[in-house]
């Protein structure tokens with residue numbers, strides 16, 4: 001479907017241009033015919049000074065979707081105009097954007113739209129373009145797997161099914177996997193995770209996937225992803241309008257799974273462990289209640305102010321597990337955690353919170369490479385006071401608003417002074433209609449590329 005171009009005749013060529021006079025406006029397209037009879041679709045990149053890798057991805061996807069509308073079957077992509085800015089990443093960026101643009105989300109009805117489109121990428125004088133292409137397609141493939149998992153309805157993706165699906169593929173890819181069930185989770189004392197998990201007849205699972213890419217170091221990054229397969233809110237029940245989308249409340253889990261699979265698939269020299277607490281937040285005889293006090297795995301006690309603030313409860317124990325059982329030396333947690341982050345940053349930008357500015361600096365570079373946007377939230381001391389409880393060490397809701405910051409800081413209380421980054425992707429993980437041309441309606445696969453590049457960049461130091 002996507003190959004390096006080696007001179008084949010194609011119906012169309014896809015080219016790019018920066019803004020000049022009245023041509024090249026951002027995402028504007030026009031068609032041309034050269035004197036040799038080649039049909040060319042040109043996509044505008046806008047002002048040269050404002051170019052970003054994200055724009056490159058958008059432009060490639062825009063061109064491909066315009067060609068698809070014309071029922072074109074094959075095209076060669078000529079990224080020469082962007083080469084000066086993308087440098088060695090050119091093929092990777094083009095291939096990923098093309099792959100994402102060609103994605104067709106899973107459907108559960110008979111008619112499936114089947115359109116075959118062949119993309120050739122002009123490699124210029126790049127050495128070993130096939131390797132770049134293979135790595136890019138591996139990464140893009142994992143973004144799409146993440147999208148499929150997140151889109152899947154809750155009845156088709158219970159914690160057990162998610163654990164089986166992930167563990168099976170990870171094992172096939174040569175990764176170490178472990179799935180802990182109810183009795184093991186109990187034995188570990190993960191009572192904050194259990195409180196949420198026991199609210200459903202579909203039992204919780206702790207999914208652990210280890211990638212050992214560098215035996216020469218004991219450094220290990222933990223990627224901890226929120227795996228709530230459906231979030232009804234529990235006894236603090238959500239209004240029906242906002243419940244349907246909560247099948248996507250495991251987007252953090254899909255992101256860490258996608259990233260670690262892509263790291264393994266491309267042979268990155270890094271040690272990483274994906275830790276995924278998978279559970280449903282529902283109403284049952286055994287559901288936890290507002291006012292309950294939980295003794296977490298760390299020993300810290302938590303007063304439950306709201307059963308709908310379940311993500312931070314399961315992540316707290318998962319972070320403790322990552323440090324104490326997996327020997328994590330750095331932590332990133334990623335979660336569709338708060339409605340507040342959607343209100344603050346919308347659907348294009350995720351929230352970020354950190355205990356380590358240098359680590360966060362690497363994440364920003366990784367995000368740029370991955371075509372994603374993250375924005376730091378402040379962590380002034382007064383915010384921590386908002387999650388103090390009169391009866392326990394912590395409470396799971398803030399006494400004074402600032403939900404995205406306080407939710408992040410709550411998780412930070414379990415990080416035992418390890419370098420830590422918290423990513424709140426509640427806005428970016430799901431978008432209807434799509435915000436960028438390379439997205440599809442629904443799940444976006446948010447976080448996969450950024451986490452992948454973050455781990456790779458740490459390894460290169």
Ligand code: BES
Pocket residue numbers: 231246249306308309310311336337338339340342397398403426427
């Ligand atoms: N899963 C939700 C957050 C969410 C909201 C994700 C919108 C995606 C889109 C989370 O568990 C939640 O319910 N958070 C509450 C917390 C509140 C009760 C303290 C929120 O942010 O409103």
Ligand code: ZN
Pocket residue numbers: 231233281307308309310311
């Ligand atoms: Zn919730």
Ligand code: ZN
Pocket residue numbers: 228231249308310311336337
């Ligand atoms: Zn939730």
